Amino acid sequence: MDKTGTLVTLLLERIENGQYPAGEAVPSERQLGEELGLSRTTVRRAIDDLVQRGRLQRQPGRGTYVASEVVANDAAARAQRIVSVIIPSFSNPYYGEMVNGIEKEARRYDLRVMVGQSDYSTASESAQLSQSALDPAICGALVVPDSVGQPSGGVQQFRSAGKPLVYIGRWPKGVACDGVCVDYRMAALQAVEHLIGLGHERIAYVAGLPHLPGFSPYDGYAEAVRDHRMSIGPELVRTYELPSEAAGRQAVADLVSSGVKFTAIFARNDVTAMGVIQGLREAGLLVPRDVSVVSIANSLWSRSLDPPLTSVNPHPGPVGQLAMRMLNDRLEGTYTGPPIKTIVAPDLIIRASTAQLLTP
Numbered sequence: 001m002d003k004t005g006t007l008v009t010l011l012l013e014r015i016e017n018g019q020y021p022a023g024e025a026v027p028s029e030r031q032l033g034e035e036l037g038l039s040r041t042t043v044r045r046a047i048d049d050l051v052q053r054g055r056l057q058r059q060p061g062r063g064t065y066v067a068s069e070v071v072a073n074d075a076a077a078r079a080q081r082i083v084s085v086i087i088p089s090f091s092n093p094y095y096g097e098m099v100n101g102i103e104k105e106a107r108r109y110d111l112r113v114m115v116g117q118s119d120y121s122t123a124s125e126s127a128q129l130s131q132s133a134l135d136p137a138i139c140g141a142l143v144v145p146d147s148v149g150q151p152s153g154g155v156q157q158f159r160s161a162g163k164p165l166v167y168i169g170r171w172p173k174g175v176a177c178d179g180v181c182v183d184y185r186m187a188a189l190q191a192v193e194h195l196i197g198l199g200h201e202r203i204a205y206v207a208g209l210p211h212l213p214g215f216s217p218y219d220g221y222a223e224a225v226r227d228h229r230m231s232i233g234p235e236l237v238r239t240y241e242l243p244s245e246a247a248g249r250q251a252v253a254d255l256v257s258s259g260v261k262f263t264a265i266f267a268r269n270d271v272t273a274m275g276v277i278q279g280l281r282e283a284g285l286l287v288p289r290d291v292s293v294v295s296i297a298n299s300l301w302s303r304s305l306d307p308p309l310t311s312v313n314p315h316p317g318p319v320g321q322l323a324m325r326m327l328n329d330r331l332e333g334t335y336t337g338p339p340i341k342t343i344v345a346p347d348l349i350i351r352a353s354t355a356q357l358l359t360p
Helices: 005-014 031-036 040-053 069-079 095-106 120-135 154-162 182-197 218-227 244-255 270-282 300-304 314-333
Strands: 056-059 063-066 082-087 114-116 140-144 164-170 178-182 203-207 237-239 262-267 292-296 310-313 341-344 348-349
Touching: 005 031, 005 120, 005 270, 005 348, 031 341, 040 056, 056 292, 063 095, 082 095, 082 120, 095 300, 095 314, 114 244, 120 140, 120 154, 154 164, 164 314, 182 203, 182 218, 182 262, 182 310, 182 348, 203 218, 203 244, 203 270, 203 310, 218 244, 218 292, 237 244, 262 270, 270 292, 270 300, 314 341
Parallel strands: 082 114, 082 140, 140 164, 164 178, 178 341, 203 237, 203 262, 262 292, 292 310
Antiparallel strands: 056 063, 310 348
């Protein structure tokens, strides 16, 4: 939990135990900063947070006061309609489309969303959930988890607070939560089957960070290749400890420099594919005349690349809407049964980045 969140929790405790009684002024920002060794900026942010929740009231020229019980209770009741949404990154348009679907569905239930990014860090995800567990304004959470191992401590704390949580994309072991994801094995099968149908046999697989065992499109890639009795040459499988776009560029550079024969590339996602296309251009290869490229995500980027990218649509918007609907069913008590795990089927969207293999 960051310093602002820690201070918010401390001030709430002092209000609840009567150290700061209703109707009386709280210490000034300067006094709190000196007492707790915090900057004025941190104190001001915490005060602003509690003013927004209705727990504190600013009175111009007088200071900041603890709100009356009626005002505080009314504000708390309204605040109980906020859902915490934690995604890995703001920079990936795939998650932007997912959040768009979540927000649209939330409005139907008079819920508001508060979105944070974990930056692919389990520690960050855990800290945000721990803070949300203590925040009376948060009634539930939607999480795209960083890990498929054991759930983070923040998840356990959030669940112990009696708040429902729905996973999106994958399910860590050992926690009984609802979840929704896309069948990425099927998505990979669709992508590779499409390339094979165009006559491609030397198909490279390219992936960057993060690596999530059991949730990699590689399984579908390998299955499709084996089903067609084609060999999976290790030289065609390129995975890197690099961000997606950089991994795509590096894969092409390594394939070309090593003299590996390939006519198509299956990139794990659109961001990786963008790096692949950049790398092919730098190598003097044209898409799709020389190399066909396909990926998974069907994000805005896939539609905007030159040429437009053939990509499997995992329906991030509808997935977000479905997750929000599942969470609301828990919040409203319309479903109280065992955890539900829903898997959504993807669809291949064919564009100009793939073409029939030209035989010599």
